[in-house]
Amino acid sequence: MKKIEYTKIKGHSIPYYGLLAGLGFTILLGLLSTWYMEHNGHHVTGMTNQIVWGMPHVFAIFLIIAASGALNVASIASVFGKKIYDPLSRLSALLALALLAGGLVVLLLDLGRPDRLIVAITKYNFKSIFAWNIILYTGFFGIVGAYIWMMMDHNMYKFKKKVGLVAFVWRLVLTTGTGSIFGFLVARSAYDAALMAPMFIVMSFGFGLAIFLLVLMASYNWTGRELGDAVVARLRNLLGVFVAASLYFTIVYHVTNLYITEHHGVEKFILSDGGIYTNLFWVGQVLIGGLLPLALIYAPGVRTCRKTLGAISTMIIIGGMCQVYVIVIGGQAYPMELFPGYEVSSSFFDGVVGQYSPTLPEVVLGVSGMAVSLLLVTFAMKALAFLPSSLADSVADPHAAK
């Protein structure tokens, strides 16, 4: 394995500026959506007193989960000493920061009072998992920022491994925190399970790596840098393991619920009677996000096909969005069981499945969060040397012939 040389991307081309402009315009639309929602009040969205978290939260939670997962590649190099991942570490850490920033922007801009950000960061209720998360997110920026510094500064390089370990532990705690937002909710049948935390961690592995692969392949393709099969094949296999693990957690979650009588109602809702949620679960999460990618990853004949890998990664992202949608919206849509054994009705939609149709501003706000992440990555690659000049097999593969 040769010494890795990192260089900034040139970023002078028209397509580069076009990309920046496109992302910037999307962010502008996101801000306009926020203004529209905040000016009129949330009644202009699809969110109600029954479905209190909507499409912005689906995007935000997906991005936050993916953020911690994107750091995995760097962790495998620093913490587990796998040399082939080492040249990818800078991009991995950058993507982690960018995805978290994108997710948090969406979460913030959907608040009823986003102008009270200062309250959120100065007043803490330490029993609230949300408050812990604010600390975990802030810490993540600091630690991963320092991690990038250690990686980039020759004088600090000796601390890379230690800081990498801290970042790895922190990201595990962070995703535990994100999962526990739901795991700690005793009120709703679909949540209230400690399994949520490890399940979110496993989901993060897949989501983060899928996005990482797309960004990696796109940036190497668009900048004319060489990306060898050795690196890509490793990442591809890893992706397969992550997707399988995610399916395993999905099975454990549902089988456990199916065993427990009080959860039969919500399981029937998600698995068979839930309409859109049932479709999103089986077609989106299980088929598009799980079985198909798994089949394609291990299918003979397309093992080195980059386009197939791009499609697999895209499917995992779509499946992941479906999964988060089913968890966040489906979990709320199923009516809370206040009076077991009774048919319930009221003027406040007790006993009925919550109706939710996402509106355009919500979707635009969510998409603009993704745009924030990509804009940060695109800009950072030009400002600092995040990408190795070449990841050709002769450079990146420790086992390549010298």
Add this chain to the structure above:
Amino acid sequence: MSDQINDSRRSFLSKAAIAGSITIAPGVFLHQTAHAKPDDQAVSNDTRWGMLIDTDKCAKGCTGCVDACNNEHGLTGFGRPETDTQYIRKVSLVEKQTGHEISLPLMCQHCENPPCVDVCPTGASFKREDGIVLVDKHICIGCRYCMMACPYKARSFVHENIEDQTLSAPRGKGTVESCTMCTHRVDKDGIPACVEACTEDDHNAMLFGDLNDPDSEISKELKKHGGKQIRADLQLNTGVRYQGL
């Protein structure tokens, strides 16, 4: 001579007594009737306010308590039931096995261990010493996590611009709100508007009082006939109890 002095003294004393009585009487009178908590005095946990609802007395189709609450807090609504605020709602129950019908009002249950307070990141959701669970609208950021956490779906998010608010119940777009157990009345020795309306309508299905005072009507009734908590399995020790469930 001594008779004259005695007359004069008697007259003076009786006038002084009348004057004194007139001076002291309002104080004595007010002390007896208005032992409302002064504004600068904090509420204490010597009291725990609660409600007992007798579902057998709750008339089906009657929305007296809901209407009174809406009037009291200026909850006018915008004709959008999915986003309009409701502090209290009437719930109709039909037992699947027997067809037995029950009607009851449902609102914030003012839990001793409220999940909404646990999850609130800023501490805007809080519980007063006297057990009333409230939202501090000055520090609520509108994240709605409390609405996710409340097992009773008792909270509403203000989805619209609000005008013509009542002085006693300030509200704010983008923040969460719920039943306040009419603190503005309770702190002045009154009773919640819903309970008052139910009593005025002669249904008497709602009883308000101090759960910590063994001699209060609500405590005596609970001791005699008991009262159930909704979702008692969560062990939240709710301040609102139900009979006939």
